[in-house]
Amino acid sequence: MALHMLLQFPLILLAGWLLAKGVPEQARSMAQTWNHAGIAGLLVVAMVLIFWMIPRALDLVLIDRTLEFWKFLTLALAGAALELSWQPAGMIVRGFFLGNMLPMMMVAGWLYVEAPVRLCNSYLSNDQLRTGSGLLALAIAGSMVWLHAFFMPSVREADGETL
């Protein structure tokens, strides 16, 4: 479970991100016409991540081949959408995105750690505990990186960002 959520998921996202790096400039600007300020793209990322944090989705994907296909497709798509939307999104859109996603990850992690029962029938309870702790750690680390980037203008300038 921990490997599934905390290793495989990020790797598929990364694959999508790297694929999107290869998108030519022309197609990129075409994408911007429907992806104003990266809002639509980040919405895709948010919804895909929400979906794959639902315990039933994690359980069902182990026995349902169709869902597994969708897992790879949607996570790769989310990775690509993140790459295509992060630069166009300003500080406000990014803040809104992270301000929703990071607390949600913390809640999901806390739920996995604190639940008195197993939330996934196909995973052992100590695996659930590991996954929950991992999600919490990831969310806290993400928040710190984000706060650091927000309050350290030097980092912002280095990124070439504008508000």
Next chain:
Amino acid sequence: MAASVILLLLGIWAVGAITEGFKVITSEQARRLEISRKQPAVPDMRLIDQAGQMFRFGEWVKEKNKFLIVDFIYTNCQSLCRALGTEFQQLQRNVVERGLQDRVQLLSVSFDPVHDSHAVLRQYADRLQATPDIWTFATVGKASDLDALLRTFGVTVIPDRQGGFQHNAALVWVAPSGKLVRVTDYDASDHLSMLDELAGSN
């Protein structure tokens, strides 16, 4: 803007689908909802009881013509199955107190047929002071039937890497017609009122 709205609707639809219309977030809740909605029939496979008798599950339920309460266990279990065993002991007592022997049957099915032979099951039944007329212990006759049985009842069993298993524990209520009708927690407080309901509908 339009793209965002369409994407949002798609996302809501997907989350709604995986949660059965925002009703469940775990597959355990989903299996309970599905059983109470679809009411699947008991699979008609061969089981062996603690006396070593073979019987066909589906036929057996219809012959008994009783309400059947089923749980899934393995005799080496140190945790959940003990709680299930205690709950069944109480149910057995309540069945006798209410004079429901002819209307309610308890069945504990072992999902560890390799270890739990009928002799092992008989010892286990004796330890729990099970009355054979009320409380039957059984396991599958053929190990290859186990998957289908567990699937119908929505039970997932995974080895815990310490020689045991982790499994979802619940009580499944089977109507005399052989249909699964309800799933309740092993520590639910409404079992007695359900028995009273049965007693009252005489």
